[in-house]
Amino acid sequence: MTTIFQYVKIKESDALSAATEAQLEKLHKKYPELIRAQVFFKMENTPAPEQQTCEIELSAPGPRLFATTTAVHFETAMKETISDLDKQLSKRKGILNTH
Numbered sequence: 001m002t003t004i005f006q007y008v009k010i011k012e013s014d015a016l017s018a019a020t021e022a023q024l025e026k027l028h029k030k031y032p033e034l035i036r037a038q039v040f041f042k043m044e045n046t047p048a049p050e051q052q053t054c055e056i057e058l059s060a061p062g063p064r065l066f067a068t069t070t071a072v073h074f075e076t077a078m079k080e081t082i083s084d085l086d087k088q089l090s091k092r093k094g095i096l097n098t099h
Helices: 014-030 074-098
Strands: 002-008 036-043 052-059 065-071
Touching (some): 014 036, 014 074, 052 074, 065 074
Parallel strands (some): 002 036
Antiparallel strands (some): 036 052, 052 065
């Protein structure tokens, strides 16, 4: 699976990229039909403490999957976003297997 990282309004972080890559690799082992992941890390301009956003778009056969989470830390947002994508993939797999 190809992973593309984009950092918006923040410096690029090798540690954050590596942690995200490891989490996405676990998802890829569970769902080998995944082709590509586009990961966006953004800093929102809001007065709320939750300003760090992670957006991930997955390419797989069928419609693309997308999830986004805003949290206090990028790591937390990334883990929650991947968890949401895992739920979406499990639902899609259940639908595809019943037909």
